[in-house]
Amino acid sequence: MHDIWNPWHGCHKISKGCEPCYVRYQDGQRGGNASRIFRTKAGLDYPLQRRRDGSYCIQAAELIRVCMTSDFFLEEADA
Ligand code: SF4
Incomplete structure (x- = not known):
């Protein structure tokens, strides 16, 4: 496991299933607002970013965790 790539942050509480939400819990611990x-x-463009030596920040076949602090299906994420 290499890294975490969170292209955006925050989410909308949509159902009772959101009660144990990781994002809301983490933001609550830090005094943040997960709804923002x-x-x-x-x-x-993080997967395309390179280091000073020209190598990609994420190497081929490396596993990363994506969108840990949000949801891919947000209307705001469409753009
Ligand atoms: S990240 Fe998932 S659990 Fe948390 S508010 Fe969004 S949809 Fe609900």
Whole structure:
């Protein structure tokens, strides 16, 4: 496992299934607001970003965790 890539952060509580939400729990611990949705510093192009030596930040066949602090099906994420 290499890294975590969170292209955006935040989510909308949509059902009772969201009660034990990881994002809401983590944000609550830090005094954050998980309902505020924003693009993260990592950006949408993180898989294409390179280090100073020219190698990709994420190597071929490396496993990464994606979108741990949001959801792919947000309307705000479509754009
Ligand atoms: S991340 Fe999942 S569990 Fe959390 S609020 Fe969004 S949809 Fe619900």
